[in-house]
Amino acid sequence: MTTTDLDPGDLDPAGTRGVLERWESDDPLDARYARGATGLLAAFNQARVLTAADVRVATRLAELTAEPSDEVRLAVALAVRALRQGSVCVALDEVAALDGVDDLPLPGPGWLDRVADSVLARAGVLRVEAGLLYLDRYWREEGQVRDALLARLDRAAPPTDERLLTASAERLFPGEGYAEQQAAALTAARQSTTVLTGGPGTGKTTTVAGLLALLAEQAAAAGRPLRVALTAPTGKAAARMQQAVAEALHPQAPGAERFTEADRIRLQGLAASTLHRLLGWSPGPRHRYRHHAGNRLPHDVVVVDETSMVSLTMMARLLEALRPDARLVLVGDPDQLASVEAGAVLADLVHGLARRAPATVAALRTTHRYGAGIGRLAEALRRGEADEALALLTSGDDRVTLLDPVEHAEELRARLVGHAGAVRSAAVAGDADAAVAAMDAHRLLCAHRDGPYGAAHWNRQVERWLADETGEGLWQEWYVGRPLLVTANDYGLGLYNGDTGVVVRDGRGVTAVIAGVGSHQRLATARLGDVETLHAMTIHKSQGSQVGEVTLLLPPPESPLLTRELFYTAVTRAQERVRVVGSPEAVTAAVARRAQRASGLQHRLVGVPAPSTGDA
Numbered sequence: 188m189t190t191t192d193l194d195p196g197d198l199d200p201a202g203t204r205g206v207l208e209r210w211e212s213d214d215p216l217d218a219r220y221a222r223g224a225t226g227l228l229a230a231f232n233q234a235r236v237l238t239a240a241d242v243r244v245a246t247r248l249a250e251l252t253a254e255p256s257d258e259v260r261l262a263v264a265l266a267v268r269a270l271r272q273g274s275v276c277v278a279l280d281e282v283a284a285l286d287g288v289d290d291l292p293l294p295g296p297g298w299l300d301r302v303a304d305s306v307l308a309r310a311g312v313l314r315v316e317a318g319l320l321y322l323d324r325y326w327r328e329e330g331q332v333r334d335a336l337l338a339r340l341d342r343a344a345p346p347t348d349e350r351l352l353t354a355s356a357e358r359l360f361p362g363e364g365y366a367e368q369q370a371a372a373l374t375a376a377r378q379s380t381t382v383l384t385g386g387p388g389t390g391k392t393t394t395v396a397g398l399l400a401l402l403a404e405q406a407a408a409a410g411r412p413l414r415v416a417l418t419a420p421t422g423k424a425a426a427r428m429q430q431a432v433a434e435a436l437h438p439q440a441p442g443a444e445r446f447t448e449a450d451r452i453r454l455q456g457l458a459a460s461t462l463h464r465l466l467g468w469s470p471g472p473r474h475r476y477r478h479h480a481g482n483r484l485p486h487d488v489v490v491v492d493e494t495s496m497v498s499l500t501m502m503a504r505l506l507e508a509l510r511p512d513a514r515l516v517l518v519g520d521p522d523q524l525a526s527v528e529a530g531a532v533l534a535d536l537v538h539g540l541a542r543r544a545p546a547t548v549a550a551l552r553t554t555h556r557y558g559a560g561i562g563r564l565a566e567a568l569r570r571g572e573a574d575e576a577l578a579l580l581t582s583g584d585d586r587v588t589l590l591d592p593v594e595h596a597e598e599l600r601a602r603l604v605g606h607a608g609a610v611r612s613a614a615v616a617g618d619a620d621a622a623v624a625a626m627d628a629h630r631l632l633c634a635h636r637d638g639p640y641g642a643a644h645w646n647r648q649v650e651r652w653l654a655d656e657t658g659e660g661l662w663q664e665w666y667v668g669r670p671l672l673v674t675a676n677d678y679g680l681g682l683y684n685g686d687t688g689v690v691v692r693d694g695r696g697v698t699a700v701i702a703g704v705g706s707h708q709r710l711a712t713a714r715l716g717d718v719e720t721l722h723a724m725t726i727h728k729s730q731g732s733q734v735g736e737v738t739l740l741l742p743p744p745e746s747p748l749l750t751r752e753l754f755y756t757a758v759t760r761a762q763e764r765v766r767v768v769g770s771p772e773a774v775t776a777a778v779a780r781r782a783q784r785a786s787g788l789q790h791r792l793v794g795v796p797a798p799s800t801g802d803a
Contacts, residue, residue, distance in 0.1 A: 204490075221246075227292065228264055233286045241267045252310045258294040259305040263313065266322050270529050274785035275329060276319040312586025319787050325529060328503040332532070333791045335506035339380045340544050342511060345406055352376055355404055359397040365390075371453040371549035372398040375516050376405070378547065382494075382536050383518045385551030385757045386565060391518050393442075394551065396435035396454075396492055398516070400446060402488055403453035416486040417459035420496040420526070422676040424731045428492040429459035456499065461500055461676070462491070463663055468510055478508040487513055493731050494519035498803060499530030499788070522569045523756045524782065526726060531784040539792030551691040560586030561761055568755040573778035577771055590768045592740075599768055600652060602738060603631060603645075607653045607722055611668025612693045619700040619707055626670050627702070629749050630734040631723040632757045635748060640742040642723040649722035665712040667692045671699060675717035680710065685728065687721060726757045737761035741769025744776035752782040 200430075221232045221242035228245060231237040246263035254260065262279060269277040277298045281287060294301070302308060303315040314326035319672065321329070352373070360369030368390045375381035376669040377397050385391050399415060417432065419425040434440055436451055465484070467477030478484045489552035490510060491497065494517040497505075509515060525531040540547045554562045559580070562585045567575040580589035590599065606629040613621035631649075635641035654661045661669075673686040688701035690712065699715055726739075739757045742749055754777040756766050767774065 189609065194248060196437070202554065218493075227261040227294075228257070230291055231264065231288075236287045236291070237264050237268055237284060241265075241271070244396070248307060248312055252306050252565060254306040256301070258298060259302050259307055259313075260431055261294070262298070262320055263307065263322075264377070266313070266320055266757050268488055269785055270322070270325065270732055272784075273327045273525065273527075273529055273531070273782075275529050276321040276785050276787060278785060280318070289511065291332060317787055317790065318784065319682075321787075325499065328499050328790050329786070329791065331497065331503045332506060332788060334538070335503075335509075336380065336792065337543075339511070339515070340547065342379055344378045345512065345514060348375060348408055350406065352401060355401055355453045356397075359400055359450075361445065363394075367551050367553055368394040368397060371551060374546060374549045375648055376401050379512070380515045380547055381517070382533070382540060382548045383516055383551070384521055384537055384548065386520050386522065386569070388554045388562075389551035390553070390691060391492075391551060392435055395492075395516070395518060396432050397445070399432070399454055399457075399488070399490075400436075400450040402514070403450070406487065407453060409448075413488065414486045415454075416465055416484065416489045417457055417492070418462050418465045419459065419492040419731075420487065420501065421493070421496075421685055421731070423673075423685025424493040424496070425459040425461050425511040426683050426686075427731060429457065432457060432459075435772060459492075462497070462505060464678075465489075467503055476504055476508065479504070480507045482508075483510045484508050484513070486510075486514070490516045490518060492518045495521060495523045495533040496526050496730060497530075497532055498526040498528035499532055499786075500528065501526075502530070502532045508521075508699075522752065523759075524730060524752050524785060527727065528684070529784075530788075531786055532788070535786055535788040535792070536683070539789035543791045560584045561758065561763075561765055563587075564765065565755060565759050566760060568751060568778060569777055571751060573775045576778055577774055580767055580774065581771075586763065587765050588767070589702075589771070589774065590766055591767060591770070592768050594621075595768070599738070602629070602766070602773050603649050603722070604652045604656050607649050607668070607670075608656060610670055610689060611653065613656070614668040614689055619689070619691050619709070622691055623687075623700060623702045623707060626687065626689055626721070628735045629738065630730055630732075630736075630760065631731065631738045631740065632726050632760065633723055633740050634726055634742050634746060634753055636725050640740055640746070642725045645723035645740070646720045665690050665697055665699075667697055670721035671715075672719045672721040673701070673715075673717065674719055677716065679712060682715075683709065685731070687732075726753050729760050730756060732760055733762055734760060734763040735762055736766070738766045738768060741767060741773040743770045743776065749773065749777045750780045750782040751778050754778065 219239055219739040221239040224232055224242050228242045232239065232242050243266045245260045249260045250265055265282060266277050268377065283293055299315060299318065299320065302313060302320060307313045308315065311323055314321040316326065356369050356373055360372060371383055371394050375383065382393060383391060389728050403413040417428050419428055436446055436454060437443060469477050519532040519533045521537045525534065537548055564576060564579045568577060570754055609625040610622055613625050631645060633640060633642040634644060635645055650661050667690055669690040671688040671690065673682050674684055676684050677683065682701065686701055688699050690697050691700045697712060699710045699712050701710060737757060738762050
């Protein structure tokens with residue numbers, strides 16, 4: 188296959204039909220239409236503002252409470268829609284700004300007041316606060332997170348030996364190069380709750396490792412061990428955290444002389460787990476988790492990595508399970524994509540606590556990981572400077588480049604086939620280390636999962652190109668050189684959602700080699716369950732990972748998934764080089780569009796009414 192054999196939608200920005208997640212069917216039997224719906228629900232469903240699921244939830248709740256009002260049913264459906272899109276609540280006065288609502292009948296002035304006085308609200312199904320409409324569960328969880336955090340702020344700070352603390356901080360964070368990390372670690376050591384923020388390469392792991400050494404020394408001076416929990420929302424993120432802290436403490440690591448043998452002994456054996464495992468998920472009828480307000484976690488310190496991926500519900504469960512005197516350190520990058528579930532907790536905490544209790548938020552700004560090109564681009568994206576981002580991408584610096592998807596189609600094909608071929612060559616030779624290294628040298632990232640700009644399409648496309656290049660059929664499931672992405676935790680095998688690997692030839696046929704630190708895990712392919720091909724992956728699934736080079740395939744400007752946070756997350760996965768395949772208009776649109784999520788948490792933390800959210 189040559190570049191001219193591509194479908195028009197493969198690379199051409201004009202081939203956007205189907206990628207924008209719009210409904211193209213007018214079939215009345217289409218499952219997305221809520222058959223039997225009437226009134227406002229039917230109108231909003233037919234206009235594709237609401238899905239059938241939104242309509243059915245609202246209809247059922249109204250039936251259970253004998254709610255007679257059509258406009259209240261619409262409000263419920265819009266609240267369900269908001270949750271489906273990641274928001275915790277909905278601002279009814281902004282519904283008119285939604286796509287597709289222009290020609291629809293909307294309830295008149297006083298709509299929110301009528302909803303607040305409805306049967307559903309009196310039954311406790313709906314909650315109205317500060318101009319925002321919630322379903323009851325999420326209103327309670329948001330209040331629970333606020334109350335738990337404010338209660339922690341009101342408690343006296345854990346006792347510390349200040350002389351020992353400052354002396355050890357000078358040892359663990361020596362000189363100007365560690366000034367930011369030292370300040371952040373001292374802040375966290377002197378209070379019960381800290382939000383530690385920073386982009387990739389700013390030294391968050393260095394800070395955490397030093398902080399734990401400080402706290403372990405304080406505990407030892409008091410004659411007791413320090414009970415530490417390292418945790419993260421996903422298994423892969425938890426494993427990376429454990430590995431990163433272990434590497435920072437290793438005697439052969441750069442800067443290892445900062446840690447004494449006593450530091451290493453106190454912190455040896457630290458293990459990380461997912462939040463679900465830490466809390467002890469249980470199917471029992473009373474509590475979903477073994478640890479809760481009536482059975483607290485035993486730990487003195489709980490460190491949560493990748494907090495931007497933590498949902499409101501999970502944060503509520505964690506906070507209720509903490510001992511009041513335990514230290515909590517929430518680590519993450521608030522400029523990255525938020526949780527796939529409802530809420531934008533880290534961003535809310537950063538902005539809300541910065542106003543309520545500024546010392547609670549410790550920010551790391553100096554990047555140590557990658558070169559100036561990627562760092563400057565990431566900073567331009569973080570600040571929302573579209574002109575600066577475009578200038579950097581078109582400056583001629585080969586570390587950050589913008590490629591036209593049609594003009595540079597052959598270049599893109601060559602890069603993708605070259606990378607897939609390098610992985611396959613090493614795999615055919617049975618060299619697992621080289622195959623894994625080749626796989627991690629480059630990653631194609633997509634905003635969408637499906638459609639001509641989606642990861643699924645590009646995985647198939649690269650396989651077709653590779654088959655044409657090698658002259659060999661690659662249609663069997665476990666072909667040699669197939670890069671793998673694990674999509675579900677398997678604790679029995681020690682696999683985590685987000686793990687990567689390669690199918691490698693060995694003397695008995697083929698085996699799956701799952702990448703690890705120091706050594707890799709070899710497994711029979713028959714033992715693998717939830718895996719996908721990894722020639723391309725979505726940006727959401729790339730969170731927390733790092734590779735040498737990133738090729739980012741931007742969808743057209745009108746794609747609803749194209750946001751600043753998505754762009755920033757993709758760019759900061761790269762250590763050496765970023766190629767952005769898309770139009771200047773797509774770059775500008777991405778930088779200008781924020782991934783808005785309606786939430787009242789930030790303003791409930793501060794104690795002021797929530798302003799307009801900008802997104803219903």
